[in-house]
Amino acid sequence: MLGLIEALIGGIIQGGVYAAxxxxxxxxxxxxxxxxxxxxxxxxLGAMGMYFCQVKFGIPILLSVIIAVLGTALFAAIVGAxxxxxxxxxxxxxxxxxxxxxxxxxxxGVTLVVWGNQPYALPTFSGExxxxxxxxxxxxxxxxxxSGSLAIIVGLWWLLHRTRMGQALLASAENPLAARLMGVNVxxxxxxxxxxxxxxxxxxxxxxxxxxxxxxxxxxMLSTSGFIAVAIGGMGTFGGAVVxxxxxxxxxxxxxxxxxxxxxxxxxLALLIVVLIWRPAGLFRAGAVQRVDVRVNSIIHRALVxxxxxAAxxxxxxxxxxFGCLPLLPLPPGVISSLAISMIIFLAVLGLDVLMGYTGxxxxxxxxxxxxxxxxxxxLATTHEWPPLLATLAAMGLSLVCAFALSLxxxxxxxxxxxxxxxxxxxxxxxxxxxxxxxxxxxxxxVGIPSFAIGSFEFxxxxxMYYLALGIAAVVIVLLEGGMRSSFGRSLQAVRTDQLAxxxxxxxxxxVKLAALCISSALASLAGSLYAFQFHFLSPEMVSTPxxxxxxxxxxxxxxxxxxxxxxxxxxxxxxxxxxxxxxxYKTIVSGLLLVGAILLLPEGLFGRMALFVARRWTSGARGxx
Amino acid sequence: MLTSALSIKxxxxxxxxxxxxxxxxxxxxxxxxxxxxxxxxxxxxxLFNAVTxxxxxxxxxxxxxxxxxxxxxxxxxxxxxxxxTFQSARVFPGMTVLENVLAGGHLRTRSNPLAQMFYLPSAxxxxxxxxxxxxxxxxxxxxxxxxxxxxxxxPMGAQKTLEVARALMAEPRLLLLDExxxxxxxxxxxxxxxxxxxxxxxxxxxxxxxxxxxxxxxxADHVVVLDAGRVIADGTPGEVQADRRVxxxxxxxxx
Ligand SMILES: Nc1ncnc2c1ncn2[C@@H]1O[C@H](COP(=O)(O)OP(=O)(O)OP(=O)(O)O)[C@@H](O)[C@H]1O
Ligand SMILES: [Mg+2]
Numbered sequence: 001m002l003g004l005i006e007a008l009i010g011g012i013i014q015g016g017v018y019a020a021x022x023x024x025x026x027x028x029x030x031x032x033x034x035x036x037x038x039x040x041x042x043x044x045l046g047a048m049g050m051y052f053c054q055v056k057f058g059i060p061i062l063l064s065v066i067i068a069v070l071g072t073a074l075f076a077a078i079v080g081a082x083x084x085x086x087x088x089x090x091x092x093x094x095x096x097x098x099x100x101x102x103x104x105x106x107x108x109g110v111t112l113v114v115w116g117n118q119p120y121a122l123p124t125f126s127g128e129x130x131x132x133x134x135x136x137x138x139x140x141x142x143x144x145x146x147s148g149s150l151a152i153i154v155g156l157w158w159l160l161h162r163t164r165m166g167q168a169l170l171a172s173a174e175n176p177l178a179a180r181l182m183g184v185n186v187x188x189x190x191x192x193x194x195x196x197x198x199x200x201x202x203x204x205x206x207x208x209x210x211x212x213x214x215x216x217x218x219x220x221m222l223s224t225s226g227f228i229a230v231a232i233g234g235m236g237t238f239g240g241a242v243v244x245x246x247x248x249x250x251x252x253x254x255x256x257x258x259x260x261x262x263x264x265x266x267x268x269l270a271l272l273i274v275v276l277i278w279r280p281a282g283l284f285r286a287g288a289v290q291r292v293d294v295r296v297n298s299i300i301h302r303a304l305v306x307x308x309x310x311a312a313x314x315x316x317x318x319x320x321x322x323f324g325c326l327p328l329l330p331l332p333p334g335v336i337s338s339l340a341i342s343m344i345i346f347l348a349v350l351g352l353d354v355l356m357g358y359t360g361x362x363x364x365x366x367x368x369x370x371x372x373x374x375x376x377x378x379x380l381a382t383t384h385e386w387p388p389l390l391a392t393l394a395a396m397g398l399s400l401v402c403a404f405a406l407s408l409x410x411x412x413x414x415x416x417x418x419x420x421x422x423x424x425x426x427x428x429x430x431x432x433x434x435x436x437x438x439x440x441x442x443x444x445x446x447v448g449i450p451s452f453a454i455g456s457f458e459f460x461x462x463x464x465m466y467y468l469a470l471g472i473a474a475v476v477i478v479l480l481e482g483g484m485r486s487s488f489g490r491s492l493q494a495v496r497t498d499q500l501a502x503x504x505x506x507x508x509x510x511x512v513k514l515a516a517l518c519i520s521s522a523l524a525s526l527a528g529s530l531y532a533f534q535f536h537f538l539s540p541e542m543v544s545t546p547x548x549x550x551x552x553x554x555x556x557x558x559x560x561x562x563x564x565x566x567x568x569x570x571x572x573x574x575x576x577x578x579x580x581x582x583x584x585x586y587k588t589i590v591s592g593l594l595l596v597g598a599i600l601l602l603p604e605g606l607f608g609r610m611a612l613f614v615a616r617r618w619t620s621g622a623r624g625x626x
Numbered sequence: 627m628l629t630s631a632l633s634i635k636x637x638x639x640x641x642x643x644x645x646x647x648x649x650x651x652x653x654x655x656x657x658x659x660x661x662x663x664x665x666x667x668x669x670x671x672x673l674f675n676a677v678t679x680x681x682x683x684x685x686x687x688x689x690x691x692x693x694x695x696x697x698x699x700x701x702x703x704x705x706x707x708x709x710x711t712f713q714s715a716r717v718f719p720g721m722t723v724l725e726n727v728l729a730g731g732h733l734r735t736r737s738n739p740l741a742q743m744f745y746l747p748s749a750x751x752x753x754x755x756x757x758x759x760x761x762x763x764x765x766x767x768x769x770x771x772x773x774x775x776x777x778x779x780x781p782m783g784a785q786k787t788l789e790v791a792r793a794l795m796a797e798p799r800l801l802l803l804d805e806x807x808x809x810x811x812x813x814x815x816x817x818x819x820x821x822x823x824x825x826x827x828x829x830x831x832x833x834x835x836x837x838x839x840x841x842x843x844x845x846a847d848h849v850v851v852l853d854a855g856r857v858i859a860d861g862t863p864g865e866v867q868a869d870r871r872v873x874x875x876x877x878x879x880x881x
Contacts, residue, residue, distance in 0.1 A: 304722060304776050479743040486742035486753050487728075487735040494718050494729050501716040504678065505796055506704035506733040515739065561720075 005136055007257035008250065013142040015249025016149030020204040021226030022233065022241035023156060024197035030173040030236055031193040032088045035416045037100040039201055040222030041107035046072045046202025047209035048115055051122055061125060069202045076198030079103065080191040083596050088190060094362050095599055097419055098552060101364065102595030104219060105549050109589025111216035119213035122206075141211050148207040152200055153242060159196075160238075169193060216588075220545065224427060227420055228272045233283055235416070240283060247271075265431045269424050273409055276421055302603035305562055305611045311618040312481065315611075316474075319564065323470055327463050334578060337462035337534075342567075342574040343469035344530045349554045349566030350476060351523030356552070357560030358484065359516040360496030362419045365406075365426035366524050367547035371433055372399045373525030374532040374543050375440055378449045381533075388452045392529040399525035400518055407514045414499075426545045433540040445539030452533035465534050476523065477563050484563070492516055493561075553595040559605025568606045631656040631800045631831035632677070632708075637686030638855075639669075639676045646672040648855035649686070654800070654833050654848070656691075659826045661842040661863075662835045664852035665875060670835045671713050673852070674802055678703055678710055690800060705733060707799030711806065713835075715785035717777040717792070724773040726788055727760040730795030756795075763791045766821070783809035787818065794825065801825065803834040807841060819845050843867065851875070 021039060028036045049068030053059040059067065083103065087096045125144050130137040160166035171179040172189040180186055205214065205222075212218075225248060233244025248268055255267040275283070307315065327336055352366050376395035380386040386394070410421045433440050440446065451460040452468065459465050483489055494502035495512050503509050532538045554573050559565030573594070577587040598605060604612060632654040639647040647669040654660045662670050675681040677688050678700055688695045690708050709730075717726050734756065737749035764770045767787045772780065777788060790806050806822075807815045819841050826832055836842050842849060842863070849866040851859040853875040859866045866872055 302720075304720065306722065306774070482745045482749075483739055483743040486739075486749060487732060487737070487756070488739035488742050490721070490725060490729045491732055493721055493725075494732075497719045498716050500680065500700070501712065501718065502729075503700035504704055504710050504712075505730055505792070506701050506709075508699075508701045 002135060003257060007253045009136070009138060009142070011250030011253035012246065013139075013146050013249070014253055015246035016146045017204055017208050017222075017245070018225050018229045018248050019242045019245025020149045020152045020200055021222055022229035022245045023152065023238060024200045025226050025230045026236070026238055026241040027156070027193050027197045027200070029230070031169060032085075032096075032190050034088055034093060034096045034100065035227065035230075035235075035419070036084070036103075036194070036197065037097065037223055037227070037419075038104035038107055038219070039197060039226055040224070041104050041111075041219030042072055042076060042198040042201030043205025043208065043222050044111055044214055044216065044219040045075065045107060045198075046205035047120070047122065047214045048111055049202070050206045050209060051115075051120055054122065065203070065206050068206050069199050072202035073195045073199035077191055077195035080194035080198075083600065084194055085187055085190045087600060089187065091599065091603075093415055094360065094419075095603075097362060097416065098556060099596055099599045101549055101552060102592050102599065104223065104592070105546075105553070105588060106592025106596060108217050108219060109586065109592050111219075112588050113585055115216055117216055119215040120209070121213045122209040124210040125207075139211065141207070145207045145211070148203060152203060156200070156238070165192070217546065224423060225268070228268060228424070231272060231417065231420055232275045243283065266428060266435075269428045269431075272424055273421070276409060276413065276417065302560070302605075302608065303612060305559065305604055305608045305615070307611050307615050308618055309485075311614055315614065316477070316564075320470075320474055324467075327466060333462075335575075336466060338575050338578040339571075340462045340466035340469060340534060341531070342571045343466055343473060344527050344534060345551075345554070345574060346473055346527075346567045346570040347469065347476070347530070348524040348527035349551050349558070349570050350473065350480070350563060351520035351527075352551050352555050353560060353563055353566055354480065354492070354523075355516045355520035357555060357562070358489065358492040358496065359513060361410075361513060361516060362415070363422045363520070364419050364545070364548050364552075365422035365424075365429075366520065366551045367543055367545055368422075368426040368429035369399050369402070369521040369524035370528035370531070370547060371429045371540075371543035372402055373528030374538055375433060375446075375528075376525075377529035378446050378532040378538050379439060382446060382449055388450060388529075388533055389454050392452075392526065392533075395529050396522050396525045399521045403517045403521035404514070407510075407517055410517075411510050411513065423545070423548075426548050430540065430544045433543070440540070443540060445537060445542075446532075447537050449532050449536045449538060451536070452530060459533070462534070465530070469530060472526070473567070480519075480563055488515075549595075550591060553591045553598075555605075557594050557598045557602075557605055559608030559611070562605065562607050562611060565605045565607030572606075629656045630654060631658075631691060632833060633689045634673075634677065635687045635689075637673070637676055637683045637688060639672055639681055639684050641681075645855055647676060647683075650852070650855070650857050651686075652850050652857060652860050654831060656831050657826065657829060658847040659822060659832045659834070659845060660848045660850065661846035662833060662850050662852060663837070663839075663842055667854075668852040669855040670852055671804055672855075674710060674804055674835070677802065678708070704796065707797075708802065709793045709796045709798035709800075710802035711786070711789045711793050711804055713804040713808075715782060715789050717780075717785050717788055719776075719778045721777055722774050723769055723777050723780065723788060724757075724760055724764065726777045727763055727791050727795050728756055730792035731756045731760065733796050760795060763794055767791050768817070781809070783811075783814060786810070787814075790818075790821070798830055800831045800833070803832065803836075805835050805837065807836060807838055815841055 024039045025035060046068050049071050050064055053064035053067050054061060087099045124141045126140045130139045160170055168184045169189050169192065171182065172184055172186045176186050229244035229248045230241050232247055233240030251271055252268050326339060348366060348370050352363060355361050355363050373395045376398050377391040380391035380394055381388050406425050410418055413421055434443055451458045453459065459468050491507045491512050494507055495509055499509050528543055550573060554569030555566050557572065558567060558569030573591055577584040602609065630653040635651050637647060637650045638645060650673060664670055676683040679695060679698060690706050693706055695703055718729060721729065735752060737752040741749040764773055769784065769788060780788060786806055786809060790803060793801060807818050810818060815838060822832060822834065823845055846863055849861065849863050850857060851866055851872050858871045858875060859869040
C-alpha cells in the first residue's frame with residue numbers, strides 16, 4: 001500500500017514534468033500551428049546552463065536558475081526570430097515540423113560540443129534525504145519539482161489571462177488576422193511564444209536534472225513524452241496538456257511499480273497508440289475544430305524538378321560511371337568503407353523519398369525499419385545460421401508485416417499526429433532492441449555477424465559491399481523511376497497535397513499510403529540488413545531514432561522527390577565526419593544546421609538545384625536545335 | 627420516364643445546428659445537363675459535399691445509377707462514374723498542368739504499379755494512350771502551351787478549367803461541377819458552355835452549380851433552384867425563370 005502511494009506520488013511528480021513540457025508545446029502550437037519537436041531540448045539547455053552556473057562557477061542556486069532560464073529563453077528568441085518564425089510564415093506545416101526536427105538536432109549538437117556525451121546529475125536543491133510523512137518517503141527535489149510545475153501552470157494562466165501581453169498572445173492564437181487588424185505584431189508574438197515555451201522548458205529541466213541524469217540527447221525523450229502528453233490531452237488546450245501530462249506520468253510510475261521499469265516506456269507508447277486510435281483528437285478537444293475539407297499543403301514551396309526522360313537517362317549513366325569508377329582511385333582504406341556505408345544508407349533514404357518526398361507522409365520512424373531489418377537478419381544469420389540472402393529477405397518480410405501493422409494506426413493520421421505516431425513506432429523499436437536482451441544482446445549488441453553472401457560468393461570486403469549496394473541502388477532507382485513517371489507516381493503525388501481531391505478522382509488513398517510505406521520500409525529493412533553484414537556487429541544505437549532524423553536531413557539536403565538526391569545527402573553527412581576526424585564531434589550540430597538551412601534556403605535540395613539547371617539547359621538546347 | 631443518373635431524396639445536412647441543406651429532393655435524368663442555382667450560402671456546395679460523402683447527409687438518401695451512396699468512400703463513388711470538381715480549384719500543387727490532367731486518368735489506367743516499374747510494354751502503351759488523351763483534352767481547353775508549367779502558377783480561372791479537364795480524363799458518367807466558370811471572362815465562359823454541351827452530347831450527365839444566369843438558361847435542360855437550403859423551384863429553364871419565388875430570392879439577394 002505504501003509502495004503504491006509512493007508510486008502515485010512519483011507519478012504526480014513525473015507527470016508535472018511532462019505537463020510543463022506539454023504546456024510549452026501547447027503554447028507554441030496554439031500561436032503558430034506547429035508542434036515544436038525541439039521543445040524537450042530546451043530542458044537540456046536549461047540544465048546545462050544550470051550546471052555551468054552552479055557547479056562550475058559556484059553561483060548561488062536562485063541566481064543560477066534565473067540565469068539558466070533567461071539565457072535559454074534568449075537563445076530561443078534568437079533561433080525563433082531567425083529560423084522558426086520565418087518558416088511558419090513561408091512554409092507548409094510539414095516542412096516547419098521538419099525544421100523543428102532540425103532544430104532539435106542542432107540543439108543536441110550544441111550540447112554535445114559543450115558538454116560531451118556523458119550524463120550529468122546536478123546536486124539537489126536541498127539535500128538528498130527524503131522527507132518522511134506518515135511513513136511515506138517523499139524526495140525533496142520532488143517537492144521542488146511539483147511546486148515548480150504548479151508555479152509554471154499558474155504563472156502561465158496568469159500571464160495569458162491577466163496581462164496585456166498574454167491577451168495579445170491569445171488573440172494571435174485564436175484569430176491571427178483579427179489580431180493583426182488590432183495592431184498586434186503576430187510574428188513578434190510567435191517569437192515570444194517560442195521563447196516563453198523555451199523558458200518553461202528550461203525551468204523544468206533545471207528542476208528535473210538533479211533527479212534524472214541528463215545528457216545531450218535527453219531532449220528527444222522529453223520532447224516525445226511532452227508530445228505524447230499533449231496528444232493524449234488534446235493538442236490545442238492548456239488544460240488538456242496538464243491532464244495528459246499527469247495521466248502519462250502516473251501511468252508510467254504505476255507500470256514501473258506493478259510490472260517493471262523496463263516496460264514503463266513501452267507502456268506510455270502503447271497508451272498513446274490507444275488514444276490515437278480511439279480519440280485521435282485527444283481527450284479534450286480544442287474549441288476550433290479543423291475542417292476536413294481544407295487542404296493540407298496548399299503550397300508546395302519547392303520548384304518542380306522535372307528532368308526530361310533522355311536527360312535523366314544521360315545523367316543516370318554518367319553518375320553510375322562515376323560511382324562505378326570511384327573505388328579504382330587510390331583512396332585510403334577508410335574512405336572505401338565510408339563509401340560503402342553511405343551507399344547502404346542511401347537505400348533507406350531512397351525509401352524515405354518515396355514515402356515523404358512523393359507521398360508527403362512525414363516519417364520519424366524510418367530507423368525503426370532499419371533496426372528491424374538489421375536485427376532480424378543478424379539474428380537469423382548468426383544464431384540460426386541462415387544464409388545471409390535468405391535472412392535479408394525474411395527480415396524484409398518481417399518489416400512489411402510491421403509496416404502493415406503501423407499503417408493500421410497511421411492510416412487516418414496526418415501532419416503532426418502522423419509524425420508523432422511514426423516517432424512512437426521508432427522509439428518502441430528502440431526500447432525493444434535494448435530491452436529484449438535474450439534476442440538482441442541488449443545494449444552490448446550482437447557480435448560475429450557473417451559477411452553478406454549470395455550462394456557461395458561472399459561479399460567480405462568493403463569494396464564488394466560498395467558495389468553490391470551501388471548495384472541494388474541503381475536497379476531500385478530505375479524501377480522507381482518507372483513507377484514515379486507513371487500513374488502510380490501521380491497517385492502518390494496527388495495524395496501528398498490533396499487527399500480529398502485524389503479520392504474524388506478514384507484514388508484509393510489508404511492503399512496508396514500503404515504501398516508507399518511498404519516500399520519505404522522494405523528499403524530501410526534492406527539497408528539495415530546490409531549495414532549489419534557490413535559491420536559484422538550490431539548495437540542498438542547504430543540503428544536508433546537519431547538515424548531517422550539523419551535520414552530526413554539527408555533527404556532534404558539532397559532534394560525531396562528526386563530519388564537520386566538522397567545520395568548526395570547520404571554521402572555528405574556520412575563522409576564528412578570520417579574525412580575530417582577532428583570534426584566528428586560537430587557532426588550533429590552540422591547535420592541540424594544543414595537541415596534547417598536547406599529547408600529555409602534550398603527547398604529543392606542540392607540535386608534538385610542541379611537537375612533544374614540541367615533541365616533548363618536541356619530544353620533550351622533542344623529548342624536551339626529545332 | 628427517363629432513368630435517373632442521380633436521385634436525391636430528402637437530403638439534409640446540418641453543421642452544429644445550422645441547417646445548410648434542408649430536405650432536398652430532386653432527380654437528374656441520365657444524359658441531361660442539369661443546373662443547380664441559388665444565392666450565396668444557399669447550400670449548393672454543401673449538397674455536393676453531401677452527395678460525395680465528404681460531409682455525409684445527416685438524413686436522406688442519394689442513389690447514383692441505382693447504387694445507394696450511403697457509407698461509400700469517396701474513391702468508390704468515383705468508381706461508379708461520379709466525378710466532381712471543387713469550388714476552390716483544387717489542382718494538385720507540385721505537379722505540372724499535364725500531370726494534373728493525367729492524374730485524372732487514375733481510374734482509366736489498365737496497368738498495375740508493378741508493370742509500370744518494370745516498364746512492361748503494356749504499361750508503356752497505357753501511358754502513351756493516357757498521354758495522348760490528356761494532350762487532346764489540354765488542346766480542347768486551350769492550355770496546351772502551358773502543359774509543362776506548374777499547375778498552381780495558372781490564374782484561378784484557368785485552374786478551374788484545368789480541373790474540369792482533369793475530371794473529364796476520368797471519363798465520368800456523371801459530372802458534378804462547382805462553379806466551373808468562376809473567374810472566367812465572357813469569351814472563356816462561352817467556351818465552357820460549349821464544352822459542357824459537348825460533354826452532354828457525348829453521353830455524360832452533368833450537374834453544374836453556376837451563378838452566371840445566361841450560361842445556365844442557355845444550355846441547361848433542367849434547373850433546380852436552392853435557397854436557404856431548400857429547393858424552391860425545379861423545372862425547365864423557362865418554368866424556373868417565371869417562378870415568383872425564384873425572382874424574389876434573387877432580388878432579395880441583390881437588394
Ligand atoms: N464545413 C462547414 N462547416 C460549417 N458550416 C458550413 C460548412 N460548409 C458549409 N457551411 C455553411 O453552410 C451554408 C451553405 O454553404 P455552401 O457553401 O453550401 O453555400 P453555396 O450555396 O455553395 O454558396 P456559394 O455560392 O457562396 O458557393 C453556409 O451558411 C456555410 O457557412
Ligand atoms: Mg459553393
